[in-house]
Amino acid sequence: MTFDNISRRRVLKGTAALALGAGLPLQRAAAADTTVGFIYVGSRDDYGYNQAHAAGAAALKKMAGVKVVEEEKVAETEAVEKTMESMINLDGSTLLFPTSFGYFNPHVLKMAVKYPKIRFQHCGGLWTEKDPKNVGSYFGYIDEAQHVAGVIAGHMSKSGKLGFVAAKPIPQVLRNINAFTLGAKLANPKITTQVIFTGDWSMPVKEAEATNSLIDAGVDVVTCHVDGPKTVVENAARRGAFVSGYHVNQSVLAPQAYLTGAEWNWEVLYPRFVKMFTAGETIPNFYRGGLKEELVKVSSYGKMVPAEAAAHADKIKAELIAGSYVIFKGPIADNKGKTVIAADVSRGQTDPELEKMDYLVAGVIGATS
């Protein structure tokens, strides 16, 4: 390991100067390469949210002239501000990917004002007109992939009971649960999805308990929306249930039980962003997309999925990609009997109303509060 651009002597000299009260001019990386910094809130091999981003970072490492620096388990506190500054000041990063949703406000916004020449690409789709122009926020309509996975789950469930282990009853999570259930109902109109909220993004013990109690209640296909689905996938498989994955492809964890899953496709998006950045083009501040834009994908189906189920799911997927299909198309009632989307209303992916979702559709067993 060499000290890329900092020599020991230079640092010692700088420190001596510091001791005398003078500041050390920070060393910048050589300008030839573009250094891209990735910051993860959890560990990058979590088989989940962070691993999906790390896969995107790995795709960048293959690009010529791009250097990637990564830091994992960075809390959503001042720690992430200091990590961003450290990547800028000590590593010479000019493009940063602070990937956790909770990094945005206030941390990314604060750093964007302080470092106006650095580009910040945040995952979460939170950017609005009043925010700094050197910040971009992107997100994928992963409910499309959940909807397709739901179709498979609906075909595969013998008991007609699906299980969903979810972190918090927030709009993003509710949208996934609803899209999954609506997909399953295409295969079996009487199917139900039982939801258990664990209360936080990474609670392995509660996730395992939730998985077990769902299966005890007769559920035979389990899916989830937590940061690291490993616990859910492995426990469900051990108990003999099928699983539908989330964030990344977890089939290696349970090849016999893994039906399909809703995955991020950051390995396609990030090289796209970096190409724009190195070419000097403006990256859109607000960037969203689904299956069609290749921001999300559906895991390849497991061997146990029959051709009929696969064909049904593929048909829905093709229509979603073609843009001729709307998941949240009225009439849709919530699980308390109230109409939430009227018969003549069709809420397409970009509809801002969907961002405020606070209900569970009919067929979901559970409550948002």
Add this chain to the structure above:
Amino acid sequence: MKADVGAPLAVKRSGALFRFSAIGREIGGAAEFIVIPALALAGSLALFGIFVALFGKNPLDLYFYMYYGAFGTWFSWQNTLTRAAPLILTALCTALPAQLGMVIIGGEGALLIGALAATSAALAMGAAPPWFVDVAMACAGMIGGGLWIMLSGALRQYRGVNETISSLLLVYIALAVLNFLVEGPMHDPTSLNKPSTREIGAANMIGNIPGMDVHWGLVLGLIAALLSYILIYHTVFGFAARVAGGNIRAAKVVGLSVGKLILITCFLAGAAAGLAGMMEVAAVQGRTNANLAAGYGFAGILVAFLARQNPLAIIPVAILLGGISASGGLLQRRLGLPDASVLVLEGTIFVVVLASDALYGRLPFLQRKKA
């Protein structure tokens, strides 16, 4: 430390206690308190170097990057001090009750409750002048955190509940209260996918220390540590607390009001952690949400034990741990070490420093010459 400690042991204990309290005046003793932790630190760094070498990395690179990331540049220093600031306050939450022989490990809970109380105060103030809002937030944070740890003290004093267990369990209750409030009654409807309270407002935010990129929490921490030191070693209250900590039965026999000592000390301890929570809201986050449960309270326990529960020693130890976590990022990025390696180092230091306790009074060259 329980009342059933036998009399001879109690005598021995109070002997040790008085030697401890007299460190400032004994040159030999003072040297011991500096040399042994320094040796322990060097030993744990050497052990960690071996650990890293087993992973095929050069330990010299490791030491260089640790130094560079923590103290090598002005930026690194500020990074270190920023991380040290909350640790000083949360360490006091463990160190103060330790004088009474209590092991309180629930600083995280007091921090969360302090943050909630401070946020509530700010939101209730409306358009009051910012300095007034900030003072009210600090008071609310300290009272909230103070009462939270006082609850553990009271359970110990009046119901005989072990304070270590109760303070730890109260952390989870505090977290549940926080989640309930930010997702329910205090929820800002615009914080859709990140349930949070409303913001306290940019005008009420406390800025940085002039000339530094470190917020005022550091100064508050230094003041709190200094005041705690004076309280413990230079007041009657502190003396009484240490007597009760040395031998609770003897303290009762000489007429000390142990219950009062426990409740007040626990309140002060919780107030320190509550103040850390208030500063996280007022200087960093601007609102309360789950981000606050970042483990500062738990890291504070480590700081307090490494500092041997001495409020002044907490300051350098907090800076050291702040430096380790500041350099942790560089270790990940330059050496490709996993984040957990920082935990391995912290654990190694913790164990070696505690084990080095056995050396006190046993290193001949450090003993004071008998007259």
